Amino acid sequence: xxxxxxxxxxxxxxxxxxxxxxxxxxxxxxxxxxxxxxxxxxxxxxxxxxxxxxxxxxxxxxxxxxxxxxxxxxxxxxxxxxxxxxxxxxxxxxxxxxxxxxxxxxxxxxxxxxxxxxxxxxxxxxxxxxxxxxxxxxxxxxxxxxxxxxxxxxxxxxxxxxxxxxxxxxxxxxxxxxxxxxxxxxxxxxxxxxxxxxxxxxxxxxxxxxxxxxxxxxxxxxxxxxxxxxxxxxxxxxxxxxxxxxxxxxxxxxxxxxxxxxxxxxxxxxxxxxxxxxxxxxxxxxxxxxxxxxxxxxxxxxxxxxxxxxxxxxxxxxxxxxxxxxxxxxxxxxxxxxxxxxxxxxxxxxxxxxxxxxxxxxxxxxxxxxxxxxxxxxxxxxxxxxxxxxxxxxxxxxxxxxxxxxxxxxxxxxxxxxxxxxxxxxxxxxxxxxxxxxxxxxxxxxxxxxxxxxxxxxxxxxxxxxxxxxxxxxxxxxxxxxxxxxxxxxxxxxxxxxxxxxxxxxxxxxxxxxxxxxxxxxxxxxxxxxxxxxxxxxxxxxxxxxxxxxxxxxxxxxxxxxxxxxxxxx
Amino acid sequence: xxxxxxxxxxxxxxxxxxxxxxxxxxxxxxxxxxxxxxxxxxxxxxxxxxxxxxxxxxxxxxxxxxxxxxxxxxxxxxxxxxxxxxxxxxxxxxxxxxxxxxxxxxxxxxxxxxxxxxxxxxxxxxxxxxxxxxxxxxxxxxxxxxxxxxxxxxxxxxxxxxxxxxxxxxxxxxxxxxxxxxxxxxxxxxxxxxxxxxxxxxxxxxxxxxxxxxxxxxxxxxxxxxxxxxxxxxxxxxxxxxxxxxxxxxxxxxxxxxxxxxxxxxxxxxxxxxxxxxxxxxxxxxxxxxxxxxxxxxxxxxxxxxxxxxxxxxxxxxxxxx
Numbered sequence: 013x014x015x016x017x018x019x020x021x022x023x024x025x026x027x028x029x030x031x032x033x034x035x036x037x038x039x040x041x042x043x044x045x046x047x048x049x050x051x052x053x054x055x056x057x058x059x060x061x062x063x064x065x066x067x068x069x070x071x072x073x074x075x076x077x078x079x080x081x082x083x084x085x086x087x088x089x090x091x092x093x094x095x096x097x098x099x100x101x102x103x104x105x106x107x108x109x110x111x112x113x114x115x116x117x118x119x120x121x122x123x124x125x126x127x128x129x130x131x132x133x134x135x136x137x138x139x140x141x142x143x144x145x146x147x148x149x150x151x152x153x154x155x156x157x158x159x160x161x162x163x164x165x166x167x168x169x170x171x172x173x174x175x176x177x178x179x180x181x182x183x184x185x186x187x188x189x190x191x192x193x194x195x196x197x198x199x200x201x202x203x204x205x206x207x208x209x210x211x212x213x214x215x216x217x218x219x220x221x222x223x224x225x226x227x228x229x230x231x232x233x234x235x236x237x238x239x240x241x242x243x244x245x246x247x248x249x250x251x252x253x254x255x256x257x258x259x260x261x262x263x264x265x266x267x268x269x270x271x272x273x274x275x276x277x278x279x280x281x282x283x284x285x286x287x288x289x290x291x292x293x294x295x296x297x298x299x300x301x302x303x304x305x306x307x308x309x310x311x312x313x314x315x316x317x318x319x320x321x322x323x324x325x326x327x328x329x330x331x332x333x334x335x336x337x338x339x340x341x342x343x344x345x346x347x348x349x350x351x352x353x354x355x356x357x358x359x360x361x362x363x364x365x366x367x368x369x370x371x372x373x374x375x376x377x378x379x380x381x382x383x384x385x386x387x388x389x390x391x392x393x394x395x396x397x398x399x400x401x402x403x404x405x406x407x408x409x410x411x412x413x414x415x416x417x418x419x420x421x422x423x424x425x426x427x428x429x430x431x432x433x434x435x436x437x438x439x440x441x442x443x444x445x446x447x448x449x450x451x452x453x454x455x456x457x458x459x460x461x462x463x464x465x466x467x468x469x470x471x472x473x474x475x476x477x478x479x480x481x482x483x484x485x486x487x488x489x490x491x492x493x494x495x496x497x498x499x500x501x502x503x504x505x506x507x508x509x510x511x512x513x514x515x516x517x518x519x520x521x522x523x524x525x526x527x528x529x530x531x532x533x534x535x536x537x538x539x540x541x542x543x544x545x546x547x548x549x550x551x552x553x554x555x556x557x558x559x560x561x562x563x564x565x566x567x568x569x570x571x572x573x574x575x576x577x578x579x580x581x582x
Numbered sequence: 583x584x585x586x587x588x589x590x591x592x593x594x595x596x597x598x599x600x601x602x603x604x605x606x607x608x609x610x611x612x613x614x615x616x617x618x619x620x621x622x623x624x625x626x627x628x629x630x631x632x633x634x635x636x637x638x639x640x641x642x643x644x645x646x647x648x649x650x651x652x653x654x655x656x657x658x659x660x661x662x663x664x665x666x667x668x669x670x671x672x673x674x675x676x677x678x679x680x681x682x683x684x685x686x687x688x689x690x691x692x693x694x695x696x697x698x699x700x701x702x703x704x705x706x707x708x709x710x711x712x713x714x715x716x717x718x719x720x721x722x723x724x725x726x727x728x729x730x731x732x733x734x735x736x737x738x739x740x741x742x743x744x745x746x747x748x749x750x751x752x753x754x755x756x757x758x759x760x761x762x763x764x765x766x767x768x769x770x771x772x773x774x775x776x777x778x779x780x781x782x783x784x785x786x787x788x789x790x791x792x793x794x795x796x797x798x799x800x801x802x803x804x805x806x807x808x809x810x811x812x813x814x815x816x817x818x819x820x821x822x823x824x825x826x827x828x829x830x831x832x833x834x835x836x837x838x839x840x841x842x843x844x845x846x847x848x849x850x851x852x853x854x855x856x857x858x859x860x861x862x863x864x865x866x867x868x869x870x871x872x873x874x875x876x877x878x879x880x881x882x883x884x885x886x887x888x889x890x891x892x893x894x895x896x897x898x899x900x901x902x903x904x
Contacts, residue, residue: 065862065866066666068665068666068667069666069667069668071667071668074623074667076623076624155622155626155630155633155634155637156623156630157622157623157624157625157626157630158623158625158626159626159627159630160626160627160628160629160630161625161626161627164627173627173629173630174629176633224637225667225668226668227662227666227667227668227669228666228668228669229668243677244663244666244669244674245674245677245678245854245858245859245862246677246854275755277755277852277853277854277858277862278754278755278852279849279850279852281733282736282740282754282852285736285740285741285744286740286753286754288741289740289741289744289753291753292753451614452865452867454620454865454866454867455614455615455620455867456614457620457624458614458616458619458620459613459614461619462614465613465614487625493625495628498619498628498631499614499616499618499619499620499631500619500622500625500626500627500628500631502624502625
């Protein structure tokens with residue numbers, strides 16, 4: 013998932029301040045474990061969240077933003093879900109509306125579930141296998157963003173993608189009301205199918221849910237909370253679901269607040285003030301740089317920093333000059349001072365320099381860096397240490413691309429623009445005529461994807477959808493992810509390496525039977541990709557959560573970030 | 583009179599149509615603005631992209647899309663946003679209007695009272711220090727940028743002194759008048775004052791100068807010669823004539839503010855008004871909302887201009903005869 017930080021409003025670049033300020037904050041990379049038992053004496057009250065803007069449609073099958081995926085965990089349920097808990101536990105897929113993880117047969121192509129009985133939607137109607145089937149068809153009927161990328165492997169999905177309105181998955185999702193069983197048939201085995209069935213786009217909605225994007229109309233939920241009202245210009249109100257009874261403490265536990273109120277239209281700096289004044293419990297947007305020192309010193313105990321499995325990186329277009337030359341791409345990788353980029357982003361408390369493609373703490377990640385002083389892609393160091401400008405310059409010279417014009421396309425917010433200006437100085441120093449081209453943050457992400465726009469190099473981010481190496485390597489650099497002249501072509505480098513594609517396919521197949529060996533293979537693929545340098549990975553960001561003094565029981569999910577419903581205000 | 587109104591109305595339609603066409607075509611002429619991929623979502627499959635393009639009529643020719651958008655906006659009144667999918671544009675606008683009106687009318691009352699009171703005081707006071715002091719304060723008021731003043735007010739009332747003097751100040755935002763009149767009032771006090779400072783400064787200076795000019799006119803001399811009291815001259819003649827300028831100024835200012843110029847105040851104080859709606863939709867490249875707010879605000883500007891003409895006639899008998 014690409015998480016667009018809507019307003020990184022003020023300059024985050026007071027790195028030094030922050031480093032000193034945030035020393036001693038509760039860096040909660042908690043040990044992995046199960047969720048503590050429910051403590052009824054803390055139940056009640058209202059949790060107030062504040063954000064600059066709403067995140068669009070409330071339809072869980074269409075919305076693809078970190079802002080609402082965080083809320084869906086407490087409201088909607090799929091057959092499977094990501095577990096509540098702490099640390100690595102939150103990356104585990106656990107049965108939710110299904111009684112257990114599916115039994116797999118037919119070489120992984122058939123998954124058999126048994127739906128739990130006695131669960132009701134928030135409108136009082138029971139959850140039936142018919143709802144399950146309708147929900148999978150609904151993915152295609154509403155043109156869910158991931159319909160073609162996550163769920164295209166279900167038998168019959170190809171027809172549904174072409175003619176969504178008449179989508180029928182009679183062979184793909186076979187249900188039996190008498191036995192309450194759900195059988196999902198896949199065209200081919202998929203090692204990440206459990207994760208794909210656990211994300212919000214696969215949640216179960218009533219069969220009566222509208223067959224187009226529900227937008228701001230509310231779809232009944234199954235979880236501990238339901239939505240009471242939604243106005244994207246004002247607020248989103250969540251209240252307890254009267255028909256909810258806890259069926260799995262790991263999948264959908266009882267929540268603490270009686271009401272969760274999300275207020276929109278509050279600027280990032282006003283959000284910080286609201287949290288300081290106990291008028292809000294948590295602020296969604298990144299904290300403006302001029303407030304970091306204040307919260308790091310006066311409110312240190314209310315700050316929580318957690319690593320994110322994400323990366324900021326620079327895709328380089330391998331199909332046009334100068335980055336159609338391997339040496340030119342490697343030169344950029346050697347030349348970038350990742351510490352300087354981290355500094356612009358807000359300092360070492362908010363990000364860590366990396367040069368591997370898979371982020372730390374992610375399946376398949378290996379600590380290595382082929383582009384640091386004294387290392388080569390063939391003989392990598394264990395971590396990035398310093399740039400090697402001399403080597404970069406000689407590579408540019410050897411490539412014969414010196415003196416060429418390079419445009420750096422960045423979003424027009426302060427942080428990205430500063431990064432653009434910094435990159436301009438680096439590219440100029442190694443021999444290019446570099447210019448910065450800032451464009452509106454709302455269109456930059458689709459603009460840099462379209463090969464028609466002839467973007468040479470850009471700054472962008474990728475946040476995981478689910479914990480699997482293929483969600484980074486295959487999604488971002490696979491041949492299938494490159495579509496020329498399309499705004500939706502996530503492989504921005506236009507990189508297509510048939511041999512590596514075949515290896516990724518092998519790793520995926522291996523993942524079905526031996527995930528550990530598969531992850532080892534992904535680690536090797538990571539190094540092979542980076543030797544080709546279609547991108548320069550710069551750093552991995554961290555999540556900084558600021559909660560009010562009246563809020564207790566802060567718990568962080570690696571998958572969906574803070575558990576909103578587990579926050580205690582009593 | 584009827585032809586005058588009819589001509590005025592036709593001109594208004596023409597202006598609004600031209601503006602809508604301009605907005606529409608400039609939007610689609612912007613490189614990289616095609617909303618299909620943003621509506622479809624990250625990494626959407628090509629077929630999904632096609633479906634979205636089709637359902638939002640983005641695969642149709644531009645003139646067709648323009649007419650379709652106008653039809654949905656004015657005839658069927660069900661135009662929906664590109665960004666907040668399913669959110670209808672007209673209810674968004676009609677919910678934002680009361681917030682903007684509350685802000686602008688409250689502030690207008692403040693700045694009119696302050697402007698007229700201090701303007702007349704500055705022009706008429708016998709004490710030497712009053713005029714320059716008021717003029718100086720007026721200049722200060724005009725010079726304070728509203729977004730800066732608003733942030734400073736927030737810093738003081740929400741942060742620095744929030745736990746002592748300003749404990750009673752509610753969090754930023756807007757509460758509807760019908761929901762809770764007292765909270766509506768409390769939420770708006772500082773936004774009103776902040777917005778009024780700038781305009782009060784302008785009005786004080788304009789009114790003072792106008793009165794000074796009028797006081798030098800021949801007919802004032804005639805009045806004096808006829809033995810009218812200074813009070814009568816000041817209020818009945820000089821101030822009344824000077825109010826002409828204030829009225830036309832007020833008409834334009836009020837129209838512009840209601841139409842979205844209160845944007846900065848709305849953003850700083852988190853008031854979900856028309857200005858903020860326009861601001862957000864511009865940031866999101868949300869053409870349907872941009873179109874609706876632009877239509878709304880240009881309507882107000884045109885409408886207030888017409889209203890000013892009528893008020894002119896009321897205040898100045900010469901216009902009535904002309």
